[in-house]
Amino acid sequence: MHIREKLAQKEAAGEPGISFEFFPPKTAQGVQNLYDRMDRMANLGPGFIDITWGAGGRLSELTCEMVGVAQSVYGLETCMHLTCTDMGQEKVDQALAAAYKAGCTNILALRGDPPRDKETWEAADGNFRYAKDLKYGNHFDIGVGGYPEGADDNDDVDQLIDHLKEKVDAGSSFIITQMFYDAENFIEWVKKCRAKGITIPIIPGIMPIQTYAAFIRRSNWTKTRVPPQWMEALEPVKNDDAAVRDIGKHLIAEMCRKLMASGLNHLHFYTMNLAQATRLVLEELGLAPSDDSPIQRPLPWRPSLALG
Ligand code: FAD
Numbered sequence: 001m002h003i004r005e006k007l008a009q010k011e012a013a014g015e016p017g018i019s020f021e022f023f024p025p026k027t028a029q030g031v032q033n034l035y036d037r038m039d040r041m042a043n044l045g046p047g048f049i050d051i052t053w054g055a056g057g058r059l060s061e062l063t064c065e066m067v068g069v070a071q072s073v074y075g076l077e078t079c080m081h082l083t084c085t086d087m088g089q090e091k092v093d094q095a096l097a098a099a100y101k102a103g104c105t106n107i108l109a110l111r112g113d114p115p116r117d118k119e120t121w122e123a124a125d126g127n128f129r130y131a132k133d134l135k136y137g138n139h140f141d142i143g144v145g146g147y148p149e150g151a152d153d154n155d156d157v158d159q160l161i162d163h164l165k166e167k168v169d170a171g172s173s174f175i176i177t178q179m180f181y182d183a184e185n186f187i188e189w190v191k192k193c194r195a196k197g198i199t200i201p202i203i204p205g206i207m208p209i210q211t212y213a214a215f216i217r218r219s220n221w222t223k224t225r226v227p228p229q230w231m232e233a234l235e236p237v238k239n240d241d242a243a244v245r246d247i248g249k250h251l252i253a254e255m256c257r258k259l260m261a262s263g264l265n266h267l268h269f270y271t272m273n274l275a276q277a278t279r280l281v282l283e284e285l286g287l288a289p290s291d292d293s294p295i296q297r298p299l300p301w302r303p304s305l306a307l308g
């Protein structure tokens with residue numbers, strides 16, 4: 001099912017929705033562990049999961065395979081990331097054919113990060129320079145990335161909103177944002193997007209806090225603003241992972257409550273392929289299933305039903 005329909009159903013029912021991002025692990029054992037985790041996390045009731053695309057197409061076959069397994073074995077609705085880094089028309093067509101065969105109907109269309117051996121991004125094919133240049137038939141629902149605090153190569157937030165509007169006008173139907181920790185700034189950014197005529201659903205990207213070191217590393221890497229109260233709460237317990245996760249779960253849940261109170265009813269979790277920190281936040285928010293409200297898992301996708 002298209003993500004835009006899933007979002008509309010939840011919106012109409014007045015229920016919050018959640019989704020999880022995973023990335024292709026480097027080892028075969030890592031892949032198996034992730035499948036087991038995906039199966040368990042399906043019980044948390046995500047509306048969809050998405051799988052990232054390796055810079056320069058690295059691990060891209062695994063992305064396609066994971067999409068197929070999630071869709072057909074675990075019955076999860078999937079969204080496949082697709083970047084134009086080092087991608088010409090032929091490679092894009094192959095990736096889309098693989099997604100189609102796997103039963104995937106959603107693509108997150110991105111320009112992509114530069115490959116590891118390059119500092120800056122260069123187009124492989126004159127047709128593909130920006131995310132909006134990837135084109136598809138109606139089979140796929142297309143999402144795009146949004147940057148509430150600036151992107152790697154552009155810190156002009158207003159200009160990025162103009163570029164986001166171009167991507168929306170090119171046919172995307174939902175936006176997933178980069179991670180952030182400043183709820184007030186995010187809510188203001190959403191208002192700016194709306195004022196620029198961006199009316200499609202905006203899905204906030206939530207990065208749960210697993211350890212202090214990872215929290216600092218990621219926020220520095222993505223130049224994410226950290227509210228001073230967060231540092232005051234986390235820094236004193238930085239060597240105690242359990243305490244960091246416990247305080248982190250309260251901070252992230254409070255941020256999610258502010259987002260939901262502002263009218264955003266879908267939360268997208270960057271799981272980093274780990275279950276615990278995301279599950280703790282969902283429990284804190286009362287969004288994890290309980291014995292009183294168990295999750296009904298959908299039936300796995302069957303190629304014969306979809307293509308026949
Ligand atoms: P675009 O929106 O295409 O923008 C790229 C740059 O070009 C920006 O600086 C923008 O301002 C500029 N630009 C856009 N349009 C124009 C124009 N018309 N004229 C001039 N300049 C313009 N990366 C991966 O490699 N794999 C992934 O799986 C992946 N998943 C992601 C998921 C999410 C939710 C997000 C937010 C990012 C993800 N990224 C991923 C990172 C992303 O690929 C990089 O941040 C990349 O630098 C920007 O991609 P984009 O599609 O958002 O770019």
